[in-house]
Amino acid sequence: MTENAHQQPTAPDTELPTQYAPADVEGALYERWVERGYFEADAKSEKPPYTIVIPPPNVTGSLHLGHAFQHTLMDALTRRKRMQGFEALWLPGMDHAGIATQNKVEQQLAEEGKSRHDLGREEFVERVWQWKEEYGGRILGQMRRLGDGVDWSRERFTMDEGLSKAVLTIFKKLYEDELIYRAERIINWCPRCLTAISDIEVEYQEDDGELVSIRYGEGDDSVVVATTRAETMLGDTAVAVHPDDERYKHLIGRRIKLPLTDRSIPVVADPHVDPEFGTGAVKVTPAHDPNDFAIGQRHGLESITVMDERAIITAHGPFQGLDRFEARSAIVAALRSQGRIVAEKRPYVHSVGHCSRCKTTIEPRLSMQWWVKVGPLAKAAGDAVRDGRVKIHPEDMSKRYFDWVDNMNDWCISRQLWWGHRIPIWYGPDGEVVCVGPDEEPPTGEGWHQDTDVLDTWFSSGLWPFSTLGWPERTKDLRKFYPTDVLLTGHDIIFFWVARMMMFGLYAMDGEVPFKTIALTGLVRDERGKKMSKSFGNVVDPLDWMDKYGSDALRFTLARGANPGTDVPIGEDWVQASRNFANKIWNATRFALMNGATVEGPLPEASKLSATDRWILSRLNETVAQVDALYEDFQFAKLSEALYHFAWDEVFDWYVELSKTTFQAGGEAAEASQRVLGEVLDVTLRLLHPIVPFVTETLWTTLTGGESVVVADWPGDSGFRDAAAEREIATLQSVITEVRRFRADQGLQPGQRVPARLTLDGTALAAHEAAIRQLLRLQPEGEGFTATATLPVAGATVALDLSGTIDVAAERKRLAKDLAAAEKEKAQATAKLGNEAFLAKAPDNVVEKIRTRLAKADEDIARIQAQLERLPQA
Numbered sequence: 001m002t003e004n005a006h007q008q009p010t011a012p013d014t015e016l017p018t019q020y021a022p023a024d025v026e027g028a029l030y031e032r033w034v035e036r037g038y039f040e041a042d043a044k045s046e047k048p049p050y051t052i053v054i055p056p057p058n059v060t061g062s063l064h065l066g067h068a069f070q071h072t073l074m075d076a077l078t079r080r081k082r083m084q085g086f087e088a089l090w091l092p093g094m095d096h097a098g099i100a101t102q103n104k105v106e107q108q109l110a111e112e113g114k115s116r117h118d119l120g121r122e123e124f125v126e127r128v129w130q131w132k133e134e135y136g137g138r139i140l141g142q143m144r145r146l147g148d149g150v151d152w153s154r155e156r157f158t159m160d161e162g163l164s165k166a167v168l169t170i171f172k173k174l175y176e177d178e179l180i181y182r183a184e185r186i187i188n189w190c191p192r193c194l195t196a197i198s199d200i201e202v203e204y205q206e207d208d209g210e211l212v213s214i215r216y217g218e219g220d221d222s223v224v225v226a227t228t229r230a231e232t233m234l235g236d237t238a239v240a241v242h243p244d245d246e247r248y249k250h251l252i253g254r255r256i257k258l259p260l261t262d263r264s265i266p267v268v269a270d271p272h273v274d275p276e277f278g279t280g281a282v283k284v285t286p287a288h289d290p291n292d293f294a295i296g297q298r299h300g301l302e303s304i305t306v307m308d309e310r311a312i313i314t315a316h317g318p319f320q321g322l323d324r325f326e327a328r329s330a331i332v333a334a335l336r337s338q339g340r341i342v343a344e345k346r347p348y349v350h351s352v353g354h355c356s357r358c359k360t361t362i363e364p365r366l367s368m369q370w371w372v373k374v375g376p377l378a379k380a381a382g383d384a385v386r387d388g389r390v391k392i393h394p395e396d397m398s399k400r401y402f403d404w405v406d407n408m409n410d411w412c413i414s415r416q417l418w419w420g421h422r423i424p425i426w427y428g429p430d431g432e433v434v435c436v437g438p439d440e441e442p443p444t445g446e447g448w449h450q451d452t453d454v455l456d457t458w459f460s461s462g463l464w465p466f467s468t469l470g471w472p473e474r475t476k477d478l479r480k481f482y483p484t485d486v487l488l489t490g491h492d493i494i495f496f497w498v499a500r501m502m503m504f505g506l507y508a509m510d511g512e513v514p515f516k517t518i519a520l521t522g523l524v525r526d527e528r529g530k531k532m533s534k535s536f537g538n539v540v541d542p543l544d545w546m547d548k549y550g551s552d553a554l555r556f557t558l559a560r561g562a563n564p565g566t567d568v569p570i571g572e573d574w575v576q577a578s579r580n581f582a583n584k585i586w587n588a589t590r591f592a593l594m595n596g597a598t599v600e601g602p603l604p605e606a607s608k609l610s611a612t613d614r615w616i617l618s619r620l621n622e623t624v625a626q627v628d629a630l631y632e633d634f635q636f637a638k639l640s641e642a643l644y645h646f647a648w649d650e651v652f653d654w655y656v657e658l659s660k661t662t663f664q665a666g667g668e669a670a671e672a673s674q675r676v677l678g679e680v681l682d683v684t685l686r687l688l689h690p691i692v693p694f695v696t697e698t699l700w701t702t703l704t705g706g707e708s709v710v711v712a713d714w715p716g717d718s719g720f721r722d723a724a725a726e727r728e729i730a731t732l733q734s735v736i737t738e739v740r741r742f743r744a745d746q747g748l749q750p751g752q753r754v755p756a757r758l759t760l761d762g763t764a765l766a767a768h769e770a771a772i773r774q775l776l777r778l779q780p781e782g783e784g785f786t787a788t789a790t791l792p793v794a795g796a797t798v799a800l801d802l803s804g805t806i807d808v809a810a811e812r813k814r815l816a817k818d819l820a821a822a823e824k825e826k827a828q829a830t831a832k833l834g835n836e837a838f839l840a841k842a843p844d845n846v847v848e849k850i851r852t853r854l855a856k857a858d859e860d861i862a863r864i865q866a867q868l869e870r871l872p873q874a
Helices: 022-035 065-083 098-111 121-135 138-146 161-176 230-235 290-299 324-337 375-386 395-405 457-461 476-481 491-508 542-549 551-560 572-594 611-632 636-665 668-688 693-704 723-745 764-776 808-833 836-841 844-870
Strands: 049-053 087-091 180-190 195-197 202-216 223-227 238-241 255-257 264-269 281-284 341-355 363-372 391-393 425-427 433-435 484-490 515-521 524-526 568-570 754-759 778-780 789-793 796-800
Touching: 022 138, 022 551, 022 693, 049 065, 049 476, 065 087, 065 138, 065 484, 065 515, 065 524, 065 542, 065 551, 087 476, 098 121, 138 542, 138 551, 161 180, 161 433, 161 457, 161 491, 180 290, 202 230, 202 324, 223 230, 223 238, 223 281, 230 324, 238 290, 281 290, 324 341, 375 395, 375 491, 391 395, 395 491, 457 491, 484 491, 491 515, 542 551, 542 572, 551 568, 551 572, 551 636, 551 693, 572 636, 572 668, 572 693, 611 636, 611 668, 611 723, 611 764, 636 668, 636 723, 636 764, 668 693, 723 764, 723 789, 723 796, 723 844, 754 764, 754 778, 764 778, 808 844
Parallel strands: 049 087, 049 484, 238 264, 391 515, 484 515, 524 568
Antiparallel strands: 180 195, 180 363, 202 223, 202 341, 238 281, 255 264, 425 433, 754 796, 789 796
């Protein structure tokens, strides 16, 4: 009664250890999966393809919770599709991480008292490759530990031969299409990493700075400008004002004295100046500010660079050789001594850009760099989402994507590093510029040299969905597995990576999208919702939790928190709860095996099954349908919750318990229930497998004797439903729940047996009397039975003889005390809510809390009074 085909089983093993020990099984299971080739995709297969490429982690990195989170979800998607009969490829690899990796090796050299310049470029690059082989890729082993079902035979690296060829190919194609060009522009410069970085690699934060107002010029020919970077005034080449600003019209076109220098600079009229901001006049430093550069371009101003690559002042004079921050203080002091400081504000909190890698304050700098002309590429990337060829999930994240691609600036792709894909441009002795493709020989002869810069790391990772499949060659992998199906990644790298893959994929693959769906996740945070940071002391190493609780526990915790696009709080208590769930699955399966649960033979016809059996099969099929729908909508949290409650509540807590009396009685009914229990566990384990692969593999192979749940069929919904059985068991559950609640209210111990008379005639519950008595610890009525409490529930009557089981007087006294406390709480809450003066002043949330207290007090009073009424008369 489920679509439940699987491999031909061998004789199942009914023995399981008494406890589940993840450390004893996880490593060996994973290696067995890899050795058997379960994760290797076949490009020649006639199965429909399903492809996910892993967001390549940095070669310098190690597994953090963000990786574990996204890898769990990608693994769940591909494991399920593999079980559904798709040729599933989850392709792994690493990014060469230009800046981060070069920094690692330079630190290593520094410990030896050397720099990269002591080695020279060729030897340094060789040293980086050695470092990569020795230390890089630690995360790949950690991915195995997590259970990542990736195709290791297709592992790629952004600097490997094939991907390097793809980089050279697309560079030349873009260059020849005039979409790559070289120009001198303002870029974001990191004085620590000594390279340009892109706009999206700049992190802005509120810093305490200073705002200094400086008087330029003399007398009527003076103007006051304000700046947070006084050191840049050494490179000022103009003051700009709005052409309609009456205060400065007499100065437009004239020149004024630039303090601390022997230069005079013009006052220019520019409509982009806001006359309402500050004094309405701005200093213009074209070589050190992007807005000033634009003004300089419009007015033909000179660009004077006053800092070197390490942000040391190079302008001749008393400040030469000072660091920019030292120079700032010195220049302000010098201006103050000349009486040119009009106002100073400290601290002045403002947004300052920092390098995302080393956190150094970014210095805008005029520099000759290579750029991608993104206009037509970005338009194509936007159109692919607008016309539905690519879906963004959740849909409300589309706005962020459009905000970026519709307003994207040209992309600076050159980096002043040695590690990375070197720009394939050669310069000749007479000004020649030649772009060399992957199969071409560079020009030779005296005076020819290659550009010294390398490409931005994101340039090569932007090719990832198709370069990893063999592009520019039309390989079998590319034909079979492109376009990929899902890109699952964090919403924080829409700009870094997603948009660039869209641009390059559409361009290189002649308008074919790189992926059909972009599934965006949130970020993992601590249990209080706070960002994880070393400075906060709340960073968690996922390996620690895997060591302590097992990989399945971590995976289930992460999946259970994965609502689309929403950040995921996580705490150790939640991982422990998931470990308890794994233990519950283990113990329930072990009980089932000990009681004859089996998958052998067909399921009995529905007419030969008990209502309990029909109920659980109906609920099983409904769960299969629900889980399938939620997978298609990337609702990992909801599907995990559905599986948790079905397995724990309906299968383990209800069906297994209700079946115990059937198993004890034996006969055909027991045999039918044994087969149903085997079916339910078989399907449930397969449903759980993509998220918790290790424990389900051990249990499923033991239960079924099958080869591996990894390659088992995904269960289907047969359509079987039994509404009558579901109503009957719901009634049974309500009776058991109500009597359990009454027992607890009376202070009876869970295992304490109580004489009871059950009146079930004329109800569907008559067939369940044995189960009711067993679950409620109710023994048959004997001689002298006196009903001291009667509970009418769902058309049935449960009469209990509590004489001798509880101290009625003591219980009345305890309940009377509780009732007095509840009535006092009600009186206090009522008084506050009746006080108009209090209500006028109290915040809404405080008033709401008091209303909640009142409602709770009313509920407690009603409950306690009912308990008192049900107590036997003394």
